[in-house]
Amino acid sequence: MNIKELHEECGVFAVQGNSEAATMTYYGLHALQHRGQESVGIAVLTEDQKINCIKGEGLLTEVFADPKKLQSLVGDTSIGHVRYPTNSSRGVLNAHPIVVATTDESIGIAFNGALTNATELKIRLEKNGSVFHTHGETELLGHLIRRCQGTFLERLKKSLLEIEGAYSYVLLHNSGLYVARDPNGIRPLSMGKLSTGGYVFASETCAFDIVGAEFIRDVEPGEIITIQDGEVISTFLETKCTHALCSMEYVYFSRPDSDLEGKNVHAVRKRSGIELYKEAHVDADIVIGVPDSSISAAIGYAEASGLPNEMGLIKNRYIGRTFIQPTQELRERGVRMKLSAITSIVKGKRIILIDDSIVRGTTSKHIVALLRTAGAKEVHMRVASPEFKYPCYYGVDATDPRELLAQHHETNEEMREYIDVDSLAFLSPAGLIKATEHEGSRGVNCGLCMGCFTNKYPTNIKFDEAV
Numbered sequence: 339m340n341i342k343e344l345h346e347e348c349g350v351f352a353v354q355g356n357s358e359a360a361t362m363t364y365y366g367l368h369a370l371q372h373r374g375q376e377s378v379g380i381a382v383l384t385e386d387q388k389i390n391c392i393k394g395e396g397l398l399t400e401v402f403a404d405p406k407k408l409q410s411l412v413g414d415t416s417i418g419h420v421r422y423p424t425n426s427s428r429g430v431l432n433a434h435p436i437v438v439a440t441t442d443e444s445i446g447i448a449f450n451g452a453l454t455n456a457t458e459l460k461i462r463l464e465k466n467g468s469v470f471h472t473h474g475e476t477e478l479l480g481h482l483i484r485r486c487q488g489t490f491l492e493r494l495k496k497s498l499l500e501i502e503g504a505y506s507y508v509l510l511h512n513s514g515l516y517v518a519r520d521p522n523g524i525r526p527l528s529m530g531k532l533s534t535g536g537y538v539f540a541s542e543t544c545a546f547d548i549v550g551a552e553f554i555r556d557v558e559p560g561e562i563i564t565i566q567d568g569e570v571i572s573t574f575l576e577t578k579c580t581h582a583l584c585s586m587e588y589v590y591f592s593r594p595d596s597d598l599e600g601k602n603v604h605a606v607r608k609r610s611g612i613e614l615y616k617e618a619h620v621d622a623d624i625v626i627g628v629p630d631s632s633i634s635a636a637i638g639y640a641e642a643s644g645l646p647n648e649m650g651l652i653k654n655r656y657i658g659r660t661f662i663q664p665t666q667e668l669r670e671r672g673v674r675m676k677l678s679a680i681t682s683i684v685k686g687k688r689i690i691l692i693d694d695s696i697v698r699g700t701t702s703k704h705i706v707a708l709l710r711t712a713g714a715k716e717v718h719m720r721v722a723s724p725e726f727k728y729p730c731y732y733g734v735d736a737t738d739p740r741e742l743l744a745q746h747h748e749t750n751e752e753m754r755e756y757i758d759v760d761s762l763a764f765l766s767p768a769g770l771i772k773a774t775e776h777e778g779s780r781g782v783n784c785g786l787c788m789g790c791f792t793n794k795y796p797t798n799i800k801f802d803e804a805v
């Protein structure tokens with residue numbers, strides 16, 4: 339799925355205890371830019387305990403093109419965010435961090451995920467006098483915190499217990515930095531330590547290398563962490579906590595150089611290619627992975643099968659952001675402009691085409707057409723994840739369920755015909771779990787969310803509101 343049919347909605351980064359906190363956040367967000375390209379924001383806690391925030395629409399390098407912007411963010415504690423929005427929450431107003439400031443305190447909030455009871459909470463808060471300034475869900479937590487009594491940590495805990503869904507929050511408050519992960523650990527969040535002292539938190543560990551931080555551990559499901567006087571204070575939400583990390587993080591969203599729950603993403607994808615070979619091999623001449631996220635699975639498949647792994651598709655790296663526009667026409671045009679087939683490699687060959695996942699199927703159809711036009715003799719598609727058949731309620735813009743290929747085509751044969759391949763096979767849910775090495779651990783779904791593949795979600799979904 340090289341041209342994004344699926345959109346992870348965000349990436350978060352936070353620094354505590356470094357005088358260059360905003361600059362570090364800039365570099366951390368640079369490593370997380372693949373998680374969202376629509377808007378970006380960085381906020382710092384100033385010496386006089388105020389929150390200074392700059393955000394804008396566009397890529398990090400566009401929003402912070404003027405170096406004076408970053409230089410103006412002075413403070414040793416910072417949070418940052420990159421974002422892909424849902425249709426209803428576009429624009430700079432809804433970009434994160436959101437700052438809720440009153441006479442007695444300021445709260446800066448950024449998060450990755452989606453709240454499944456957001457509508458219900460918003461109606462309740464509005465009835466009780468809250469006035470919302472944005473359309474997104476981010477502001478909700480600020481309003482909930484404002485209505486609680488106690489220390490900031492106590493108020494945060496009480497508020498998070500009212501929220502349902504998936505979240506990895508990074509928060510700035512007059513009293514410092516706070517991070518929190520939902521009780522199912524659906525969205526990733528890791529903690530690192532800077533060699534110069536201080537701590538960093540990020541959606542993915544790939545953001546640690548760039549700032550010279552050493553990975554310490556993942557933030558646990560239901561855990562809240564704050565740093566006070568250089569000491570890590572950990573506390574847990576008083577509710578049932580379990581592990582249900584989004585399996586699509588392994589399949590597609592995360593960078594191959596990131597580690598999730600101690601497992602390297604490239605290695606997991608490579609194993610998914612090996613499992614795919616074991617489950618659904620077919621005679622062919624070469625293996626081709628769809629660049630970039632399917633390359634690791636293609637390496638695994640080729641190694642297991644003994645077939646040459648060829649670079650039959652080339653990605654044009656100089657296409658602008660036009661292709662994140664969520665219209666069907668642009669997506670289709672994007673495929674044509676973004677990929678080319680290498681005729682001398684594919685002509686006359688029986689190809690095993692490896693893709694990490696299929697959502698709508700339109701991009702797959704175009705890629706197959708590219709290969710056929712370049713003279714491929716046969717194209718056998720092997721997909722390194724199960725059929726993406728059900729919606730995601732946890733922060734992934736998985737489009738209208740009726741558009742999902744596996745939802746509106748009843749049989750494998752119907753899907754094969756639509757994509758126009760000689761054969762089509764998907765990795766089984768068991769094969770994916772095996773590739774992640776979550777097998778045999780942590781109960782149902784082995785510590786993974788597999789909702790979009792199995793229709794079994796780790797939280798209760800209020801179906802009438804969440805779709």
Ligand code: SF4
Binds near residue numbers: 734
């Ligand atoms: S439903 Fe799918 S995309 Fe959404 S969190 Fe679960 S595994 Fe990830």
